Amino acid sequence: MNSTITGIGSYVPEKILSNSYFEKIVNTNDEWIVKRTGIHERRAVNNETTVEMAKLAANDLKNRYNKDLSDVDFIIFSSSTAEHKIPSLASQLQYMLDIKNAGTIDLTAACAGFVYGITLAQSLISIGFNKKILVVASEVLTRHTDYSDRTTCILFGDAASVVLVEPSSNSKIYKPVFGTEGENGHAVYLSEFANELNGLPIKNTNKIVQDGKKVFKWAVERMSQKINELLTINNLQVKDIDFFIPHSANLRIIEAICSNVNVDKSKTLQSVTQFGNTSAVTIPLALDLGIKNSLVKPGNKLLMIGFGGGLTYAGIIVDWNEI
Numbered sequence: 009m010n011s012t013i014t015g016i017g018s019y020v021p022e023k024i025l026s027n028s029y030f031e032k033i034v035n036t037n038d039e040w041i042v043k044r045t046g047i048h049e050r051r052a053v054n055n056e057t058t059v060e061m062a063k064l065a066a067n068d069l070k071n072r073y074n075k076d077l078s079d080v081d082f083i084i085f086s087s088s089t090a091e092h093k094i095p096s097l098a099s100q101l102q103y104m105l106d107i108k109n110a111g112t113i114d115l116t117a118a119c120a121g122f123v124y125g126i127t128l129a130q131s132l133i134s135i136g137f138n139k140k141i142l143v144v145a146s147e148v149l150t151r152h153t154d155y156s157d158r159t160t161c162i163l164f165g166d167a168a169s170v171v172l173v174e175p176s177s178n179s180k181i182y183k184p185v186f187g188t189e190g191e192n193g194h195a196v197y198l199s200e201f202a203n204e205l206n207g208l209p210i211k212n213t214n215k216i217v218q219d220g221k222k223v224f225k226w227a228v229e230r231m232s233q234k235i236n237e238l239l240t241i242n243n244l245q246v247k248d249i250d251f252f253i254p255h256s257a258n259l260r261i262i263e264a265i266c267s268n269v270n271v272d273k274s275k276t277l278q279s280v281t282q283f284g285n286t287s288a289v290t291i292p293l294a295l296d297l298g299i300k301n302s303l304v305k306p307g308n309k310l311l312m313i314g315f316g317g318g319l320t321y322a323g324i325i326v327d328w329n330e331i
């Protein structure tokens with residue numbers, strides 16, 4: 009059975025952190041941030057939790073697409089910022105949304121989490137186990153940001169997006185690519201209890217630490233290769249794709265990938281300029297911006313590719329077909 013994404017909803021907190029805010033707390037300036045990252049502003053929660061933001065995003069989906077979520081039969085929740093290790097975010101969301109009987113799992117794949125979630129949802133539907141799957145991405149990254157480190161604090165923001173994946177007779181989710189390079193795990197990490205990783209010393213401050221330059225180089229090189237591989241395994245070419253949605257970590261990464269794979273900038277969707285790096289949320293948030301700006305239309309082919317901590321990546325092509 010084929011499946012597709014049939015609806016989307018998002019939530020961003022009201023509080024805006026502009027670049028000028030960071031000029032007051034670290035040695036940086038608006039010009040550097042815009043030139044090196046493309047980011048103009050990002051959002052930060054007041055008191056909202058990761059699961060509360062997801063609930064608000066799900067309500068947005070319900071209202072916009074007139075969808076009943078009470079019969080969702082599986083929830084896949086992608087996040088690296090859960091407040092509790094147990095219970096899972098997915099099971100908290102099941103209760104909050106009054107969903108009667110659903111399987112629930114959390115998925116941790118950092119910024120690639122949303123695409124991994126879509127892949128799992130597609131697989132569950134294709135083997136006939138499920139019919140209505142909520143794939144959720146929600147992150148409160150500002151809670152895990154070191155506001156004394158100018159190389160990371162300017163990057164991250166908070167947001168949530170959810171999509172529904174349902175069986176479809178005229179649209180499909182294509183074969184994915186994914187992979188992991190665990191030997192580079194220390195390039196991006198968020199650790200609370202351990203003081204070493206892969207035999208190397210790390211900071212266990214519960215704040216995100218990254219080797220930005222290393223991730224930047226890896227992301228441009230590997231994602232360019234993997235986009236070409238994703239097209240090849242699905243017998244598609246760049247011209248067949250209506251919109252490319254790479255993970256929005258840095259506008260320069262997106263521009264470099266587009267240039268490598270010969271994609272026109274007008275065919276890319278991003279959320280980094282307005283909302284910063286929201287990890288698992290950047291891809292669905294960029295898609296939602298494309299829908300709200302009347303760029304994405306039913307029938308469009310979308311190529312999404314996430315990458316980040318792991319290091320891991322996942323890419324997929326989807327026929328967008330809101331129902």
Ligand code: UT7
Pocket residue numbers: 035036037040041044045119158159160162196218219220221223224227257258261285287315316317
């Ligand atoms: O989503 C998870 C995966 N993460 C990523 O994809 C992140 C990928 N990496 C990046 O986005 C970029 O590497 C950063 C935005 C983190 C950094 O940009 P960059 O162009 O790679 O800068 P850099 O690290 O090469 O630093 C250049 C200079 C350095 O100064 P010196 O050594 O040349 O004197 C930094 O100390 O810029 C300095 N710098 C800053 N200056 C002003 C670093 N951060 C800042 C800052 N404001 N916020």
